Amino acid sequence: MNGQDLPGTERRDDVGPVLRKGVGIPASGWFDPRGRALGGFAFAVNRVTGLGLVVYLYLHLAVLSMLLRGESAWSGFLRLATNWLFLSLDVLLIFGILYHGLNGIRVALVGSGVVPDRQKALWWALGVIGTITLAFSALHIYGSR
Amino acid sequence: MATVRIREAVRRRSPRAPRSAGEWRTMTLTGLGLLVLVTVHMIANHFVVRSIGGLRDYQQVLAYIANPAIFTIESLFLLFVTVHAMLGLRGVLLDLDPGPRLRRWIDRGLAVLGLATLAYGYFLIGTLASRA
Numbered sequence: 001m002n003g004q005d006l007p008g009t010e011r012r013d014d015v016g017p018v019l020r021k022g023v024g025i026p027a028s029g030w031f032d033p034r035g036r037a038l039g040g041f042a043f044a045v046n047r048v049t050g051l052g053l054v055v056y057l058y059l060h061l062a063v064l065s066m067l068l069r070g071e072s073a074w075s076g077f078l079r080l081a082t083n084w085l086f087l088s089l090d091v092l093l094i095f096g097i098l099y100h101g102l103n104g105i106r107v108a109l110v111g112s113g114v115v116p117d118r119q120k121a122l123w124w125a126l127g128v129i130g131t132i133t134l135a136f137s138a139l140h141i142y143g144s145r
Numbered sequence: 146m147a148t149v150r151i152r153e154a155v156r157r158r159s160p161r162a163p164r165s166a167g168e169w170r171t172m173t174l175t176g177l178g179l180l181v182l183v184t185v186h187m188i189a190n191h192f193v194v195r196s197i198g199g200l201r202d203y204q205q206v207l208a209y210i211a212n213p214a215i216f217t218i219e220s221l222f223l224l225f226v227t228v229h230a231m232l233g234l235r236g237v238l239l240d241l242d243p244g245p246r247l248r249r250w251i252d253r254g255l256a257v258l259g260l261a262t263l264a265y266g267y268f269l270i271g272t273l274a275s276r277a
Contacts, residue, residue, distance in 0.1 A: 047237060054230045061266060067273055071203040082197035090191070090198060097183055104176045111169070137191075144197050 038120055042103055049100040056093060087145070091138045098134055102126040168232060175229040182222040189215070210270060211277030223266040231259040 036044070066073045080086065106122045109115045115122065189209070191199035201209060209215055238251050 050230075050233045051237065054234060057226060057230060057262075061262070061269070064269055067203065067206060068269070074203040074206070078200055078202065081200060087198050094187070097187070101176075101180050101183065105180070108173045108176065112173070140192060141198055144195075144199060 038123060042106070042123055046100060046103045046107070049096040049103075052096050053093075053100060056096070082145070084145070087141050090141055091134070094137045094141075095134055098130040102130045172229065172232050172236075175225045175232070178221070178225045179229055182218060182225055185218055186222055207273060207277040210273045216270065216274055219270055220267065223263065223270070227259050227262045227266070230262075231255045 032044075063077065066077050103123070103126070106119060106126055109122060110119045190201070193199060194201050194205060196202075210219065235251065235255050238255075239248065243251060
C-alpha cells in the first residue's frame, strides 16, 4: 500500500477546524483558545489562573505589609476589604485556586501514568467538585455580610 | 514521510522547552503540598473567624501567627508557594522560546525574585509573630 491509497489522503490539504491534539502548542501561542481540544483548553486556563495567582501572591504580600504599620492601618484596610467588590475578588481568588489546584491533580495523575487515559473524565469529575466547593465558599463569604 | 511531516509540525508548533524530570517532580510535589497548605490557609483565614469575609482584626492576626503550629504551616506555605510560582513562571517564559543567553537571565532573575520573596515573607511573618 503506498501513501496515495490511505483513506482520506485527498482531504489532507483541506482547510478546516483542527483539534490540536498531541502536536504541542499552536503557533499562535498557548493562550489561543481557537480550535482547541479539552486538554489544550484546560492547559490554557491553568496557565491563566497560575499567572493570576502569582500576581495575587505579590498583591497579598503588599496588603499584609499594612500589618507592619500597625492597628489603624489594618483596620482601615478591613473597612475596604469587607465591601461587596472585595468579597467578590475573594470568590474569584477561590475560583483560581480551585481550578489550578484541581487541574493540577489531574495533570499529576495523568502525567505520572496513574490514570493516563482518563483525563477527560477526571476534568469533568474534578470540575463538579470544584463547582460545588466554589458555590459553598461564595455562599459563606457573601453570607457573612 | 508522514512521520517526518509530524515531527516537523511538532518542531514548528512547540517552542516549549523540554522539562527535566527533576523540575516536573518538584512542581508536582510542591503542588501536592500546596493543596494541603492552601486549604488550611484559606479555611483559617476565611472560614473560622465570625466576621465579614472571615477576616481577622489586628490583634487576632498577631495571636494567629504567633501560634507555633500556624507559624510553621504559614512558613511552609510561603516556601512551597514561592518555589511552585517561580517554576511555573519559568515554564511560561521558556515557552516563549528564548535563546540560551536570555534563558540564563530568566533563571537568574527568577532565582533572585524567589529569594527576595522568601526573605520579605519570612521577615513579615517573623515581625508579626514577635509583636504578639
